[in-house]
Amino acid sequence: MFRRLALVAALAVVAVGCQQESPAGSPLDAFWSAAAQTDDQRSEVLGRTRALDSCALLPRAKLAELGSVIRVGTKDLNRCEAQLDVESHTKGKRVSWGVDAPLKEAPYESLAPGKGTVERIGAATVALLSDQEMDPSAAAVRDVQRTCSAQVRFPAGAGVTLAVDTPAGTEPCAFAKSVAQVIVGEWNREPRQGDSEDTVTTALTGADPCAVLPRLGPAARATGRELARCAVTLRDQEITLEYEYSGAEYMQSGLLAFTVGARPVYAVEANGYTFLDAAVGTGFEPAAESASGPLLPVIHVAGADRAALEEVMRQALSLFP
Known part of the structure; x- marks a missing residue:
């Protein structure tokens, strides 16, 4: 249940020098x-x-x-x-x-x-x-x-x-x-989250997935950091923690594994890996057409060790009381 890859594009390019002007005429910060x-x-x-x-x-x-x-x-x-x-x-x-x-x-x-x-x-x-x-x-x-x-x-x-x-x-x-x-x-204006009236804000808006690390103790470390994904090593186990928006039908396609407070956590097992998903808010209608209906803010955790995954999921959910 790894994240669906959108076919968006880029060609590798070389970074350019500083204080060059934007089309509006103001120099880049x-x-x-x-x-x-x-x-x-x-x-x-x-x-x-x-x-x-x-x-x-x-x-x-x-x-x-x-x-x-x-x-x-x-x-x-x-x-x-x-x-x-x-x-x-x-x-x-x-x-x-x-x-x-x-x-x-x-x-x-x-x-x-x-x-x-x-x-x-x-x-x-x-x-x-x-x-x-x-x-x-x-x-x-x-x-x-x-x-x-x-x-x-x-x-x-x-x-x-x-x-x-x-x-x-x-x-x-x-x-x-x-x-x-x-x-x-x-x-260059760096518009803040919520500046656009068209932006849907949720518990995951602007959230850092690696913020869970201090709650996992000194045994945990980040091996990769991205906007919405944190690669975590916990007791020699490689774990991926990701924030995403997902359809409820897709998320709930797994079996109910456990609950954290009132929040159900769903699990799917495949090829020796376990994938856990839990929602941290209510759904909303996306701008794009969605076959699975409204989208939910979801925490997604994946890896091979079930106990380590459950620990990461419980601590990640605690960031969103």
Whole structure:
């Protein structure tokens, strides 16, 4: 039950120098202009990125300059989606975007080496890859819809991943570049979580999954830190703790394993691993269409040792009384 991978895009790019101007003309804050070198600096990048409101990086007023806004809102934790022009997925424009840190190498880079373009927008580098470059043979799909994947990258190691759909006969990466220009212009404001009226805030909004470590005692340490994921080693057991939004039907597909207070914890076992899930709030309707209905804020814990997993889940739930 590891996290479903959204096909969002990026090409690895080189960090750029400091105090370069954004399209709006204001210099990029010095913090975002230099690559993080130490653990403390990387931790601060995570914290400040986690505090950003993804939806506010594409305000409705700016989206309206790119098309008629049909709907916009929270799609997943740290991720938003907007539908422009018409509701139809193939006839309108759809943008899905979210903040991320540390930025990773593009998942498809090995599939399309040397393809795509990398451009500069102010202080950021922007990588774009169209469907045509990714798979020139998929002409039938392009007759219905065009897609572009992109990544806006700031020198500190944070940025925004984008997925854009546009109607057939259009150039999706040109539209993605217009979206990226807005994001670069808004980034320096560092809009706080909840600044956008379209953002759904939950118990997990802005929460650090590695905050559980002190509650696990000196035997626990983090071997990896991301916005919504913490890789934990506890008594030589490798455990993944992740915050996510998940459909109730999906989460409850496991068996009821135990309860923590009034909160049920569900478990699935497969291939020698156990996956635990527990909700820490009520559901909400996502901006994106969801086959499983409303989304719940969920703590997800995975690993091989059941006792260690249960300990991590109990301590993680205690962070959300």
